[in-house]
Amino acid sequence: METDREKTENIIYKNRKAILDDWMEKIKKLSVSPFTERIPEAQLMKQSYDLLEMLRQEISKPGNGEIAGKESEKLLSLLRNIISIRAEQNFSSSETAAYIFSLKDVLFRYFRDSFADAPGILQQEVMRVSSIIDRVGIISFDIYSEIREDIINRQSKAIMELSTPVIKAWDGIVLLPLVGIIDTVRSQEMIERLLQGIVDNEARVVVIDISGVPVIDTKVAQHLMKTVTAATMLGSEVILTGISPEIAQTIIKLDIDLGVMRTRGSLKAGIEDAFQLCGLKIMPKKENA
Amino acid sequence: MKVPILKLGDILLTSIQEDLTDQDAVDFQNDALCKVRTSEVMGLVVDITALDVVDSFMARVINETANMVRLLGAEVVVCGMQPSVALTLIEMGRELLGVETALNLELGVEKLRSLIEKRQS
Amino acid sequence: MMKEIIGLQQQTDIIQARKIGREMAKTLGFGSADQTRLATAISEITRNAIQYGRGGHCAISGYSDRNERKISISVEDRGPGIPDIDKAMEDGYTTGHGLGAGLPGARRLMHEFHIESGSGGTKVVMGMKQKNF
Numbered sequence: 001m002e003t004d005r006e007k008t009e010n011i012i013y014k015n016r017k018a019i020l021d022d023w024m025e026k027i028k029k030l031s032v033s034p035f036t037e038r039i040p041e042a043q044l045m046k047q048s049y050d051l052l053e054m055l056r057q058e059i060s061k062p063g064n065g066e067i068a069g070k071e072s073e074k075l076l077s078l079l080r081n082i083i084s085i086r087a088e089q090n091f092s093s094s095e096t097a098a099y100i101f102s103l104k105d106v107l108f109r110y111f112r113d114s115f116a117d118a119p120g121i122l123q124q125e126v127m128r129v130s131s132i133i134d135r136v137g138i139i140s141f142d143i144y145s146e147i148r149e150d151i152i153n154r155q156s157k158a159i160m161e162l163s164t165p166v167i168k169a170w171d172g173i174v175l176l177p178l179v180g181i182i183d184t185v186r187s188q189e190m191i192e193r194l195l196q197g198i199v200d201n202e203a204r205v206v207v208i209d210i211s212g213v214p215v216i217d218t219k220v221a222q223h224l225m226k227t228v229t230a231a232t233m234l235g236s237e238v239i240l241t242g243i244s245p246e247i248a249q250t251i252i253k254l255d256i257d258l259g260v261m262r263t264r265g266s267l268k269a270g271i272e273d274a275f276q277l278c279g280l281k282i283m284p285k286k287e288n289a
Numbered sequence: 290m291k292v293p294i295l296k297l298g299d300i301l302l303t304s305i306q307e308d309l310t311d312q313d314a315v316d317f318q319n320d321a322l323c324k325v326r327t328s329e330v331m332g333l334v335v336d337i338t339a340l341d342v343v344d345s346f347m348a349r350v351i352n353e354t355a356n357m358v359r360l361l362g363a364e365v366v367v368c369g370m371q372p373s374v375a376l377t378l379i380e381m382g383r384e385l386l387g388v389e390t391a392l393n394l395e396l397g398v399e400k401l402r403s404l405i406e407k408r409q410s
Numbered sequence: 411m412m413k414e415i416i417g418l419q420q421q422t423d424i425i426q427a428r429k430i431g432r433e434m435a436k437t438l439g440f441g442s443a444d445q446t447r448l449a450t451a452i453s454e455i456t457r458n459a460i461q462y463g464r465g466g467h468c469a470i471s472g473y474s475d476r477n478e479r480k481i482s483i484s485v486e487d488r489g490p491g492i493p494d495i496d497k498a499m500e501d502g503y504t505t506g507h508g509l510g511a512g513l514p515g516a517r518r519l520m521h522e523f524h525i526e527s528g529s530g531g532t533k534v535v536m537g538m539k540q541k542n543f
Contacts, residue, residue: 153541192443195372202392226379233375235368235391235400308429310421311457341446342428344453345512373446380447381515382501 008125009060011114012052012107020049022106030098038089047082052103054078055136059129067135079136080143087147096144100137104130164190166197173274174203177267179212187223191230198236205274206231209267211242221256228261237277238262241270292317294324300401301325302394304336314350321354325363331408332401333358336394338369348378355388364404365389368397412437413471418459418487427468428452431483434472438479440540448481448538451516455485455534458512463487463532480539482522492527499525 002010012019024045039047054075061071086096108126115122164186169175174197182190198206208227213220228238240263243251250256264270275281292313294303301324309317325333335351337343343351355365368391389404391397412434416427428449435445452468459466466487473480492498501514517523522537 191376192372192441195375199372199392202396204392204396230372230375230379233378233390234370234372235389235396308425310425312421341432342449342453344450344457345515346453346457371446373443376443377446377450377519380518381450382518 004121004125005060005062007114007121008111008129009056011110012056012059015110016049016052016056019106019110020045020052022109023048023052023103026102026106027099030095030102038091039085047085050078051082055103055132058132058136067132067139075136076139079140080147083140083143084147087144087151093141093144093148097137097141100133100140104133107133160186160189164193166193166201168197168201168203169207169271170275170278170280172202172204172278173207173271174198174201174205175207175209175271177209177212180214182213182220182223184219184223187220187227190223191227194227195230195234198231198234203236205277206236206238207267207270207274208238208240209242209270210240210247211244211267213242213247216247216250216256218254218256221251221254225261239264239270239273241265241267292320294320296324296328296330299331299405300398301328301330301333302336302398303333304339304394306339308340308342309347311346314347318350318354318357322357322361325358325361330363331405332364332366334394334397334401335365335367336369336397337367337374338371338393340374341371343370343374343378345381352388364401364408366391366397366401366404368400369393411471411473413469416456416468416470417465418456418468418485419465421460423468424453424456424460427456427470431470431481434470435481435538438472438474438481439542440479440481440538444538444540447519448483451519451536452483452485454512454516455483455536458534459485459487459489459532462492463489466531474542476542478539478541480537482535482537483520484533484535486531486533488531491529491532492525495525495527 027044027048058067058072058075067075083096086099107129111122111126111129115125163180165177167175167177174194176190176194176197178190194206194208197203208224210216210224216224224240228240231238238261240261243263243265262273264273272282292303292305292309294301296302301321303317303321305317321333321335324330335354337351340347351367355367358365366389370390389400391400414430414434416423416430418424418427431452432445432449435448440448452470456468459468464487466485466489469484471482471484499514499517513525516534516536520536520538522535522539524535526533
């Protein structure tokens with residue numbers, strides 16, 4: 001005697017080709033920018049076929065529909081695989097979830113046809129499969145957030161590295177142009193990179209330009225002071241340039257002591273100063289020498 | 290471990306090549322002071338490139354040594370501090386204040402020469 | 411999970427402890443600035459244990475998993491204890507020959523720092539952690 005569970009599984013198994021086709025149709029109609037434009041159709045088919053197979057096995061399992069244990073591991077790793085590809089392809093979380101949930105309507109249509117003479121079983125099996133797919137949907141959502149977070153972390157790390165370049169301006173002179181908000185994490189990174197840059201370039205003079213820093217508060221000033229002290233300890237001179245009138249006002253009003261710092265208004269003046277500290281001078285080229 | 294202190298013309302060169310125990314550090318201070326006194330040099334360069342930890346005790350020894358040598362009429366330049374050491378010292382809230390520093394031995398000697406010149410003029 | 415225990419009796423043990431700490435931090439993937447912070451903090455705390463605490467031991471343990479890497483240091487001594495911990499945590503306070511920067515300095519270098527002290531000795535537990543990407 002076939003159990004209800006086995007009957008349901010059989011329906012899916014027998015109709016798997018048709019279910020897959022219907023599901024694909026549904027997916028294509030889903031989002032504003034169609035799925036198939038972003039994923040090659042063959043790839044989407046393969047993913048969906050594998051997923052349907054795994055789900056069928058999950059549905060055949062006795063129990064309360066909990067997605068756990070050894071048998072579910074393959075399903076979870078497949079989900080992780082599919083979703084990490086989706087996240088990289090810039091699918092939104094709702095598009096990713098909709099992909100899973102859209103399978104429900106398709107499956108239930110086949111259930112209705114097959115269980116037409118047994119409404120009780122139909123209702124029971126629809127409830128059961130529905131709850132399994134719901135769980136899979138929720139798990140997908142979690143995996144999606146996790147993966148997106150990873151991507152964001154990686155990106156912010158890359159941005160951090162790009163946003164604090166240490167540039168060799170001349171023999172013995174390095175330049176650190178700061179752009180954007182300086183927070184604690186960034187300042188930490190900035191100091192470490194600058195100190196390494198000083199050693200690598202044997203820089204006697206460091207020019208830190210803050211033209212691109214929108215606001216200076218006590219905290220930022222502290223970070224700057226720390227940077228300057230660290231560079232000085234290695235044996236470099238620091239020149240701070242690009243202080244706008246607004247920032248000069250804030251510095252004085254906040255009573256921040258930048259007294260020990262050598263400051264210059266413009267980057268140009270700072271560079272000139274740096275050359276002088278290195279015993280160099282910029283001169284006009286002599287005509288008709 | 291004894292830290293060698295070499296005489297080169299009118300200055301002394303010394304390079305701390307490995308982690309010193311507290312006793313080694315105190316011995317080094319005594320040696321350096323005696324050598325400055327007996328060899329009548331104008332300055333001392335201390336290279337700390339090889340030190341990957343400078344804790345508050347070591348910082349204090351370096352600081353004090355520099356001040357003591359200055360009392361004896363000579364100048365001191367510490368050179369070769371590693372970036373992460375500088376960072377750590379600042380974060381601890383202890384800086385090697387009052388010590389002249391340079392990036393490497395070459396720049397250290399150069400700086401020492403200019404400090405000696407300043408003192409003599 | 412890695413774990414090392416270093417006995418603290420003489421000055422060379424300080425160097426030994428910080429070397430082991432640095433090595434472990436390196437193995438776990440901490441950068442050179444963090445390695446130095448850690449080695450320096452170990453140096454401060456183990457010196458205290460030897461100088462004021464009549465020796466003891468230092469346990470260094472660490473792990474790295476999908477989410478984070480962490481290294482923990484626990485230093486225990488058998489000394490008379492610190493009478494006023496709050497005061498000992500202040501900059502510049504010293505009963506010995508240091509700069510008085512040992513305890514507060516180590517606390518600033520680490521992410522976690524706990525100290526307890528009684529007549530049976532002093533125990534410092536400190537940790538440094540970082541997210542793994």
